[in-house]
Amino acid sequence: MGFLNLSKKGVVLAVSAQLVLATQAVTVAQADMLxxxxxxxxxxxxxxxxxxxxxxxxxxxxxxxxxxxxxxxxxxxxxxxxxxxxxxxxxxxxxxxxAGADIVGTLFTVFVILLVTDLLCFTRVFNFTRCVR
Missing domain, CATH: 1.10.60 (Diphtheria Toxin Repressor; domain 2)
Known part of the structure; x- marks a missing residue:
């Protein structure tokens, strides 16, 4: 019986040491505020x-x-x-x-082109322009 008790104590000590070491690695985690x-x-x-x-x-x-x-x-x-x-x-x-994201710039460009073509007498889109001829 002496040998059996001695081996049981050794196994218990080894398992206890392993559990203590295993839990030590887990409890090292740190938490910060997010x-x-x-x-x-x-x-x-x-x-x-x-x-x-x-x-x-x-x-x-x-x-x-x-x-x-x-x-x-x-x-x-x-x-x-x-x-x-x-x-x-x-x-x-x-x-x-x-593509087409700058709609204001596109409309302004079209306006300027139509204005210039009205001034050069190619088109007659705007009533407020006069031909340069």
């Missing part, structure tokens, strides 16, 4: 990334990517590897470069 701005930025960055990924999944975009010789899976992997700042830069560039 501000509202940080939470909003985190979730907006995730939403921006998801929006770009959805755009990449569209049929027309996928066809254009394939026509350019790029594997769609590789494009998705590269998009997933971008940082939040790079995602924001891409979105700003997409916003600025979208």
């Amino acid at each position: 501000g509202t701005d940080a939470a909003i930025n985190k979730y907006s960055a995730m939403a921006n990334r998801d929006m770009l990924m959805d755009e990449l999944q569209r049929g027309e975009i996928r066809d254009q990517i394939i026509d350019m010789g790029v594997d769609p899976a590789e494009a998705e992997a590269r998009l997933a590897a971008l940082t939040d700042d790079e995602i924001n830069t891409i979105l700003i560039q997409m916003e600025n470069d979208s």
Whole structure:
């Protein structure tokens, strides 16, 4: 019986030591306060990334990517590897470069062209202009 009690004590000590060491690694975690701005930025960055990924999944975009010789899976992997700042830069560039986005500038350009053609007697659109002839 002496040997059996001795081996039980050894096993109990080894298991106890293992449990103590295992719980020590878990209790080292630290918690910081998460501000509202940080939470909003985190979730907006995730939403921006998801929006770009959805755009990449569209049929027309996928066809254009394939026509350019790029594997769609590789494009998705590269998009997933971008940082939040790079995602924001891409979105700003997409916003600025979208076709027809500057409608006021387009209307002003059309107005100036029609005004000049009225002054040169090519058209008669505006009543307040006079021909230079």
